[in-house]
Amino acid sequence: MPQEPEALASNEARGPATYDLVIRRAHIFDGYQALAGLYDVAINGGEIASVSVEPLRGIQEVDAAEGWVMPGLIDTHIHFYDVRAVSGPNSMRAFEENELSGKLGLFLDHGITTIKSVGDPTDGILDTRAKIGAGTLRGPRLLATGCGITGRDGHPAATVFSGNPWARERFTGEVDSVQQIRDLVHHLADRKVDAIKLLSEGACAHGPKYLWQNPAFPDGVELERLPLDLLRAGIETGHERGLRVTVHTTQQAAAREAIEAGADGLEHGVTVEPLTDHSLIDLMLEHGVTYAPTLWIDDAHPDARGNLKKVAEVGVHIALGSDTFSGRGLFGANTLEEAELMVAAGMTPTQVLAAGTRGASRQCVRPDLGTVAPGKRADLLVLNADPTADIGNLRDLSMVILNGRLAVDKR
Known part of the structure; x- marks a missing residue:
């Protein structure tokens, strides 16, 4: 620029x-x-x-x-394309032509110089990354995973995109076999994504079903978990391609499965229950896992702040990630609110600043930043x-x- x-x-x-x-x-x-x-x-x-x-x-x-x-601040967990407005090629084009540039500028206006998209339509977000890199589009440094990979009828395919089949095919990659997840990870790696994101909502040892609950879905949505063999295969394939793999979790059992399968980081971590398993925290430390707390979206859960304080106090790597998305708050401002919520949870300002700079650069495997x-x-x-x-x-x-x-x- x-x-x-x-x-x-x-x-x-x-x-x-x-x-x-x-x-x-x-x-x-x-x-x-x-x-x-x-x-x-x-x-x-x-x-x-x-x-x-x-x-x-x-x-x-x-x-x-x-x-x-x-x-410059780094937000390691954002969703850039408007999941409510984009439902077909015309609305996708309208978003890109009318809203995309202004929303990118909001991040810079608030001091966020790098963002990591973790579940946007692969073609669109990689094209946006290319335009920013070429200098034809003003915006922060953009890193991207492409679509998030989930089990068949998993989150967010069967939740956020349950009534939006066009977007469901583009924002999410649903898999139901080891071969499918390997093929999809290879495809994304061939597209030069910056990392891989898997979603393990409800991936707990006691059974395949999980009732996903969110204020937007008061009755809950019954999900299929991402089976453990697929989780392992996705992480292994990402590592074979030299990519860091982070996993969306919300429960202790899911977090343990992800770490034991080789995950490099937890998106959200443990939010829906108190973190009482001290051996899980030890496992995070042993494996050098990064924990992105996303309080901007998860602060409604009564245990989210306390769980963050527990892992931060013992030295688990923390990366600032807000889970910001179109339709609520303001891009950029949401990231600053995330930082303030992390302090409210018991981290010091210096710890939070480190999480939003050096810690976030570690999560993104960008040692040149932060x-x-x-x-x-x-x-x-x-x-x-x-x-x-x-x-x-x-x-x-x-x-x-x-x-x-x-x-x-x-x-």
Whole structure:
């Protein structure tokens, strides 16, 4: 996207400069902790070139005025296409032509520089990713799994999309054999997805049926669980293709099955019951599993906050993921609300900031993102106040820099 030089102070008249862009006099949260003192952050191209206590020179300079610089936020769990509005080719086209661009911009406007789609129509979301990558569409860095993979008549095929067969075929991949799930994972890998998402709703050892309950479906929906042999095959195939595989779970038994089958992360984790199985928490730690709590959608469950606090306190890897979707709240703002809910659940602001930056980059297998350090991608936020003191200060946003270029200027 084009640079906006009028928003930056030029240094060209004062002699040769070392760097393309320098953010001057900033406190820093680097993805791990707040650094003591003030720093200059230099950018060349799309990378951070230097973080220095000594003054740096740039062709362009931004005075942070002793504000805060931190990595751009990463939301690891979003649903971008409008599941209510998209029900055929015409409504899909209308969404893409009339709403898609504005919704992408909302993420940047709120400081979210990377989003991970975990269950959008494969063709549409990968085309959107390609346009953002090519610079023909303005938006955050987009990672995508393509469709979510579920058992035949599983969630969300038989729940969210029960009355929308056209979207059901595109947003979800229903499988009922080991060969089918292997073939689908290979197909998605061939399409160059960034990860694989499996849905194991109700995948518990006591039986194949599960009553899925949600405020939108007060009577519940009886689902078939994703059988264990399919779960294992999907994870194994994803790993064969070099892809991280995360699994949608809500129960302790489902989470255990997913981890024992080799899952890299849990989407939602344990939400519908209290997390009382301490050996399950030990299993998360042993396997290095990432836990995305999605309180923005799951906070209605009385145990969701307490479960997050339990796993965070013992050092389970946490990644910020909101489960934001069209039709409720506002893209971008929902991610900030997720961060605030995580603090309300008992995490410190610093822990939540780490979950939304370095922890989220781990979930996404993007070590180039999520930290303020030389050699990392220059996806940065400039804030007016200290987010480590109050997570609400994420809303006091001054600038967003994406891939080394000024994307949003609210000064």
